[in-house]
Each structure stands twice: as C-alpha cells, then as structure tokens.
Amino acid sequence: MCELNAFVVGPGKEELFLESVDIIRPExxxxxxxxxxxxxxxxxxxxxxxxxxxxxxxxxxxx
Amino acid sequence: MCELNAFVVGPGKEELFLESVDIIRPExxxxxxxxxxxxxxxxxxxxxxxxxxxxxxxxxxxx
Structure with missing residues (x-):
C-alpha cells in the first residue's frame, strides 16, 4: 500500500493532521x-x- | 517503495510526465x-x- 501521512509544519515541528491519506486535492x-x-x-x-x-x-x- | 507517477491531464487523456516521483513541491x-x-x-x-x-x-x- 502507498498511503501517505499528512503533517502541518510549524516552527520547528510537524503535527499530524491525517493518517493514511489516499486523495489530496488542492482547492x-x-x-x-x-x-x-x-x-x-x-x-x-x-x-x-x-x-x-x-x-x-x-x-x-x-x- | 511508495514512489508516484506524474501525469498531465488533458481533455480525455493522461500523459506521463515523470515516473518514480519522490518529491513534489508546488511553487x-x-x-x-x-x-x-x-x-x-x-x-x-x-x-x-x-x-x-x-x-x-x-x-x-x-x-
């Protein structure tokens, strides 16, 4: 499987936003x-x- | 491995742009x-x- 994990990048850290992401769509x-x-x-x-x-x-x- | 393949989407078709993509950065x-x-x-x-x-x-x- 090839799912991705999404993190929000802040100053000096990465915070988990959503695990096992399949679809990503910029809006x-x-x-x-x-x-x-x-x-x-x-x-x-x-x-x-x-x-x-x-x-x-x-x-x-x-x- | 989890590399991705990039395609350009046109009317009714997808054309390969780059294979085995690791890094994608919107600029x-x-x-x-x-x-x-x-x-x-x-x-x-x-x-x-x-x-x-x-x-x-x-x-x-x-x-």
Missing part, C-alpha cells in the same frame, strides 16, 4: 484530504511539499 | 518534481489531485 486556499478509511478533512493552507518515499505530506498555513 | 505557478533517480522536472501548471493508492499525481495546465 482555492485550502487542501482537501481523504483517508483510505473515508475520513475527510480540509486544511486551510497549502501543500508545502510531498515526500513520497518518506510517505509524508507537509502542509503549511498561509504566510 | 509559484509551477510544480517542481524530483524522481527517485534524481531527475528533476518543473511543470508549468498545478496539481489537480494526488491519488496515493493508485500512485498517481495528476497535473493540469492553468485555465
């Missing part, structure tokens, strides 16, 4: 995420970087 | 991608959706 000023298990969350901010090998989605708040 | 009006093998490409457009289970990054041109 206007936010990011929609859906997990393998159908859990849906919306992050008010943007994708900073995705690291597939580390299975990480890094999210950041707008500056 | 201002473009998307930077780097493969497992160090190949780097920049797509002038944006991320439409990422489907982790299907291992797909869907890219689209600006409207």
């Amino acid at each position: 206007d000023g936010s990011v929609y995420l859906r997990s393998l298990f159908g859990e849906e969350k919306r992050f008010e901010g943007r994708i900073k970087e995705i690291q597939a090998i580390k299975r990480k989605i890094l999210l950041e708040c707008p500056k | 201002d009006g473009s998307v930077y991608l780097r493969s497992l093998f160090g190949e780097e490409k920049r797509f002038e457009g944006r991320i439409k959706e990422i489907q982790a289970i299907k291992r797909k990054i869907l890219l689209e041109c600006p409207k």
Whole structure:
C-alpha cells in the first residue's frame, strides 16, 4: 500500500493532521484530504511539499 | 517503495510526465518534481489531485 501521512509544519515541528491519506486535492486556499478509511478533512493552507518515499505530506498555513 | 507517477491531464487523456516521483513541491505557478533517480522536472501548471493508492499525481495546465 502507498498511503501517505499528512503533517502541518510549524516552527520547528510537524503535527499530524491525517493518517493514511489516499486523495489530496488542492482547492482555492485550502487542501482537501481523504483517508483510505473515508475520513475527510480540509486544511486551510497549502501543500508545502510531498515526500513520497518518506510517505509524508507537509502542509503549511498561509504566510 | 511508495514512489508516484506524474501525469498531465488533458481533455480525455493522461500523459506521463515523470515516473518514480519522490518529491513534489508546488511553487509559484509551477510544480517542481524530483524522481527517485534524481531527475528533476518543473511543470508549468498545478496539481489537480494526488491519488496515493493508485500512485498517481495528476497535473493540469492553468485555465
């Protein structure tokens, strides 16, 4: 399986936002995420970087 | 391994843009991608959706 874990990046830390993410869809000023298990969350901010090998989605708040 | 394949989505088709993608970084009006093998490409457009289970990054041109 290839699910990813989403983290919110803050100053010097990463906070788990959603585990086992399947779908990531940038929308206007936010990011929609859906997990393998159908859990849906919306992050008010943007994708900073995705690291597939580390299975990480890094999210950041707008500056 | 959990690398992803990036496709450009056009009307009724998906065209391969870069295989075995590790890093995806949205930048201002473009998307930077780097493969497992160090190949780097920049797509002038944006991320439409990422489907982790299907291992797909869907890219689209600006409207």
